[in-house]
Amino acid sequence: MIDLLPIFKSRVLTVTAIAIGGLTLFAGSSSASKHFEKRFKVDAHPVVTIHNPSGTVTVKAWSRPEIKLVADLQSDKMDVDAEQAGNRVDLNARAISANISPDEMRADFELFVPEDTELQIHDDSGAVAVDDVVGDMAVDTVAAGVSLQDAAGYLTIRTVGGSVQCLRCAGKLEITSVSGNIKLIEMRSYNVRAQTWAGDMLFDGEFLPNGTYRLKNYSGLIEVHFSPADSFDLSARSVRGKVDNQANLTPPPRKRGYEPKFSQGFVSGSMNQGKAKVELVSFDGTINIHKRD
Amino acid sequence: MAAMQCEIFHNSLGAWMEGERTPEADAHLRACSSCRELLADLTEIRTAGSALGDAEPPPRVWAAICAQLKQENLIRDHSWNSWLPSFGVSWPRPAVAGATLAVLVAGAFLLGIEVRNYNNMQLWTQGTEADTHSIRQNLGNFELHEVSALHGPNPVVNASFQKNLQIVDNYIAMCEKSVREEPDNELARDYLYEAYHQKADLLSELSERGENAQ
Amino acid sequence: MSEAEAIRRAQRGDAAAFERIYQLHSRRVYSLCLRMVSNTAEAEDLTQEAFLQLFRKISSFRGESAFSTWLHRLAVNVVLMKLRKKRMPESSLEEATEPDEESGGPRRDFGAHDLRLSGSVDRVNLQRAVDQLPPGYRAIFVLHDVQGYEHNEIADIMGCSIGNSKSQLHKARMRLRELLHETLRNQAREQRQAVKSEAAGEG
Numbered sequence: 001m002i003d004l005l006p007i008f009k010s011r012v013l014t015v016t017a018i019a020i021g022g023l024t025l026f027a028g029s030s031s032a033s034k035h036f037e038k039r040f041k042v043d044a045h046p047v048v049t050i051h052n053p054s055g056t057v058t059v060k061a062w063s064r065p066e067i068k069l070v071a072d073l074q075s076d077k078m079d080v081d082a083e084q085a086g087n088r089v090d091l092n093a094r095a096i097s098a099n100i101s102p103d104e105m106r107a108d109f110e111l112f113v114p115e116d117t118e119l120q121i122h123d124d125s126g127a128v129a130v131d132d133v134v135g136d137m138a139v140d141t142v143a144a145g146v147s148l149q150d151a152a153g154y155l156t157i158r159t160v161g162g163s164v165q166c167l168r169c170a171g172k173l174e175i176t177s178v179s180g181n182i183k184l185i186e187m188r189s190y191n192v193r194a195q196t197w198a199g200d201m202l203f204d205g206e207f208l209p210n211g212t213y214r215l216k217n218y219s220g221l222i223e224v225h226f227s228p229a230d231s232f233d234l235s236a237r238s239v240r241g242k243v244d245n246q247a248n249l250t251p252p253p254r255k256r257g258y259e260p261k262f263s264q265g266f267v268s269g270s271m272n273q274g275k276a277k278v279e280l281v282s283f284d285g286t287i288n289i290h291k292r293d
Numbered sequence: 294m295a296a297m298q299c300e301i302f303h304n305s306l307g308a309w310m311e312g313e314r315t316p317e318a319d320a321h322l323r324a325c326s327s328c329r330e331l332l333a334d335l336t337e338i339r340t341a342g343s344a345l346g347d348a349e350p351p352p353r354v355w356a357a358i359c360a361q362l363k364q365e366n367l368i369r370d371h372s373w374n375s376w377l378p379s380f381g382v383s384w385p386r387p388a389v390a391g392a393t394l395a396v397l398v399a400g401a402f403l404l405g406i407e408v409r410n411y412n413n414m415q416l417w418t419q420g421t422e423a424d425t426h427s428i429r430q431n432l433g434n435f436e437l438h439e440v441s442a443l444h445g446p447n448p449v450v451n452a453s454f455q456k457n458l459q460i461v462d463n464y465i466a467m468c469e470k471s472v473r474e475e476p477d478n479e480l481a482r483d484y485l486y487e488a489y490h491q492k493a494d495l496l497s498e499l500s501e502r503g504e505n506a507q
Numbered sequence: 508m509s510e511a512e513a514i515r516r517a518q519r520g521d522a523a524a525f526e527r528i529y530q531l532h533s534r535r536v537y538s539l540c541l542r543m544v545s546n547t548a549e550a551e552d553l554t555q556e557a558f559l560q561l562f563r564k565i566s567s568f569r570g571e572s573a574f575s576t577w578l579h580r581l582a583v584n585v586v587l588m589k590l591r592k593k594r595m596p597e598s599s600l601e602e603a604t605e606p607d608e609e610s611g612g613p614r615r616d617f618g619a620h621d622l623r624l625s626g627s628v629d630r631v632n633l634q635r636a637v638d639q640l641p642p643g644y645r646a647i648f649v650l651h652d653v654q655g656y657e658h659n660e661i662a663d664i665m666g667c668s669i670g671n672s673k674s675q676l677h678k679a680r681m682r683l684r685e686l687l688h689e690t691l692r693n694q695a696r697e698q699r700q701a702v703k704s705e706a707a708g709e710g
Binding site: 306307308310311331333334335337338339341342343344345346347348349350351353354355357358359361362365367368 | 520521522525526529533534535537538541542550551554555558559562563624625626627628629630633634648649652653654655658673674676677678680681683684687
Binding site for chain 1: 365
């Protein structure tokens with residue numbers, strides 16, 4: 001099993017821990033903190049954009065046709081621009097003083113949105129958590145970790161160093177990171193493309209018929225769990241690392257001229273008629289294809 | 294009273310310009326030179342706006358899009374080995390390294406795709422060195438300019454960029470070594486070009502932050 | 508290849524279809540981006556991002572709206588997101604209504620006879636003024652007055668009501684008027700100072 005980072009533990013605990021840690025850290029701050037609440041009435045399929053340089057962004061779905069923002073700013077040197085133009089709401093935390101310390105920059109957002117909201121979130125450091133939202137989503141962070149639960153739609157997540165966890169997500173998923181770990185659990189997506197250079201990857205979910213699942217890293221571990229009833233066409237290749245396969249695969253017909261050269265570890269074949277397509281690639285890392293317990 | 298009428302007219306002027314006219318508004322316009330001048334100004338702005346016109350994007354924009362589509366396998370190629378090294382997942386963002394740098398990286402990647410035909414291996418080997426050197430030089434020059442953005446206001450972000458740039462630099466070095474040792478290794482070449490692309494993306498992000506800080 | 512055929516084929520990954528869609532729409536999308544950010548390199552990047560998002564999502568296009576509307580909605584979202592990330596230089600109404608430095612007199616009213624805009628709005632001044640608009644106003648001005656979209660189309664693209672589109676457009680034009688008047692005043696002041704300096708030098 002992958003040795004998971006703390007951020008992969010309970011999401012509520014994680015976000016709370018960060019918030020508590022933040023309060024502790026900023027207990028001695030001399031700038032007055034600010035609390036900000038605003039509501040926006042919206043129609044179906046609203047668009048919400050959030051830009052937060054530092055802090056947590058927590059988004060939850062609710063049944064009201066409105067967007068509720070609750071923002072806590074660590075200092076009065078920060079402000080929140082909250083603008084609505086029709087069905088689009090733009091939220092932007094920004095410094096209003098040039099003389100601001102990193103601690104004073106922190107802003108924590110909590111949002112309640114209709115479930116079909118399209119989200120665009122940019123959060124440099126802190127944590128992003130989204131629950132039960134089924135509109136399209138684009139999340140972009142540097143060091144902030146990202147956690148999606150019961151999300152669906154076209155989900156695009158990009159981090160530099162932040163780790164990513166998706167639980168019970170559906171739709172089309174694209175995740176890229178330089179060094180963050182990527183953990184995908186109880187997934188029901190039909191199209192998953194995930195890549196990290198230095199992080200570990202875990203996929204444990206359904207392989208839907210005609211689905212495509214591509215995981216790629218340079219080093220680190222790629223681990224995929226399957227059940228005996230799953231149906232997929234697998235190709236797993238590691239140039240310098242090894243592939244540990246527990247799936248009972250029917251090898252593909254030998255193709256003339258094709259040799260998996262330069263791969264220390266290579267496995268390909270299909271299981272139960274190969275209805276989904278699974279491609280796992282690593283340069284230096286280990287690839288595990290393990291039976292689900 | 295006249296001032297109030299002007300204020301009411303100003304509120305309805307937007308609709309008036311869309312053709313929604315009322316006798317009261319028309320009467321006020323005839324009587325008030327100030328509002329006539331306001332209307333003339335807004336009409337001038339509307340006319341000048343329509344004269345700004347359209348512009349054609351340069352060919353490099355399509356070249357970069359095309360390269361990205363191929364890299365993400367959105368363009369279906371039905372040859373038997375199409376799923377092999379053209380596998381790469383790329384950033385959802387555009388080639389934000391600036392058009393020139395992006396096309397350089399994209400062009401090198403395209404060259405990599407084309408030389409899956411083994412008949413061109415010699416050409417590939419010669420071409421690779423030239424392209425790799427050019428890319429490395431451009432990335433190096435770009436990086437020198439962007440180092441200042443590593444001292445932004447958020448130390449967590451600065452540290453993350455520093456650490457991840459170093460990670461990517463290490464991977465570039467390892468991939469270059471692999472490609473030198475095994476020039477036939479398509480996967481190594483793909484990883485190498487993706488690493489360049491990744492570095493370009495990180496540098497471009499830093500460049501944007503540096504501009505915003507000024 | 509018609510647009511409908513290109514969309515169908517692009518949904519199956521046809522390279523020529525992608526190119527056809529690009530040919531049909533790139534000029535409008537690029538122009539929108541250029542007028543919004545006033546920088547060719549950024550406009551190129553944004554155009555690229557808009558089309559890439561489009562091509563990634565094209566399999567989910569079901570024809571609920573016109574394809575061009577869908578594409579322009581994507582493009583506007585991409586641009587607005589970009590502008591949100593940048594710190595926007597916003598001029599304030601107060602700056603535009605400071606007392607005249609020379610006369611020290613009271614604030615001038617806009618539309619003073621010697622500063623009418625008629626015939627004075629050139630491309631450079633107008634683009635500079637557009638650059639200073641808040642992103643929402645800027646988008647609607649570019650879509651309506653520059654690109655010629657009707658309010659019902661803008662409502663679709665921006666996800667707002669037609670009434671909202673009309674009122675935002677009016678506010679955008681009023682703001683542009685303030686900014687252009689300020690520019691004219693500054694230019695007039697510079698000219699007067701240049702003439703005074705010249706006269707002092709000759710004297």
